[in-house]
Amino acid sequence: MTFAFPRRILASLVVVGALGLAGCGDATSTAALRVGSQSVSADFLDTILTQLGDAGQIKIENGQVPPESSRSVLNALYRGEATKELLAKYGVEVTEADRTKVRTQVSQDAAFSNLGEDLQELIISLNAGDLALARITAPSEEDLKNMYETAPASLGMMCVAHLVVKEESTAREALDVLNTGEKFATVAAKYSIEPGADKSGGVLGSADGDCIPLSDYQTQFDKDFVAGALNAKAGVPTGPVKSSFGYHVIYVRPFDDVKLSVKTLIATNPGEFLIKGYMATADVKIGSKYGRYNPATGTIVAN
Structure with missing residues (x-):
């Protein structure tokens, strides 16, 4: 996957962003972003924003960058540092062959040579990182189980059942029943107002199995529901969680109940699932002037 030129470079950064620039963190400058041992300095972010402005990709007026533009670029840089x-962690390196492949592709567009040097290097690094990410292989079943039981979303997917009711008191009543040991499917069939819950047991799956990519949750589901699901522990009914649909009790299904679906889904693109999961569960710090990372939407949002 490579950036398209001369079309919107900023949009490409947001969509493709994978590996950040080596050395873009600077201990002597205020950090715009920190995650793990990686950081992005505010100076580096300003440089990229300036070069995007020079390329006509963002509008800068009186030296001011629109906040949404800063957040969009930070989204890509967060993915890069992650x-x-x-x-x-998985012992995979970005090779010179990766960089050469990307450099050859982007150099075919004459517009690339007109970009600022830092922006050029970032684009090459982002795409080379994607190539390296694609070489990550799926963890073993034991590692998958450990990751799932520690932080279910760390696998980049959610394997959830839920029930939804109109009143908070009803949700609490259903939760009390679940805490007696009653099976979730039975309680969902009795209480949930969701059509078909009596047959589905409240399972949120897809045609391909019991799990749904986290990216689908982040882009298609009610954000308050997603936040509740991300905070839930495997095998523990959680709630009530209020959403635009009512009050939910959320149940992240035990690993042994969904392991076949987990293994099948992650095998389709291990690196992509794992990076989505890492970003949603990592301890990321965003400079307060820019906003905060919201794992429920997978984006940096205003404070």
Whole structure:
């Protein structure tokens, strides 16, 4: 996957962002972003924003960058720094062959040579990082189980059942029943107002199995529901969680109940699932002037 030129470079950064620039962190400058051992300095972010402005990709007026533009670029840079951490964890390196492949592709567009040097290097690094990310292999079943039971979303997917009711008191009543040991499917069939819950047991799955990519939750589901699901522990009914649909009790299904679906889904693109999961569960710090990372939407948002 490579950036398209001369079309919107900023949009490409947001969509493709994978590996941040080596050395873009600077201990002598205020950090715009920190995650794990990686950081992005405010100076580096300003440089990239300036070069995007020079390229006509963002509008800068009186020296001011629109906040949404800063957050969009930070989203890409966060993925970049997170990818560094993930590649190191799995022992995968960005090779010179990766960089050469990307450099050859982007140099075919004459517009690339007119970009600022830092922006050029970032684009090459982002795409080379994507190539390296694609070489990550799926963890063993034991590692998958450990990751799932520690932080279910760390696998980049959610394997959830839920029930939804109109009143908070009803949700609490259902939760009390679940805490007696009653099966979730039975309680969902009795209480949930969701059509078909009597047959589905409240399972939120897909045609391909019991789990749904986290990215689908972040882009298609009610954000308050997603936040509740991200905070839930495997095998523990959680709630009530209020959303635009009512009050939910959320149940992240035990690993042994969904392991076949987990293994099948993650095998389709291990690196992509793992980077999404890492970003949603990592301890990321965003400079307060820019906003905060919201794992429920997978984006940096205003404070």
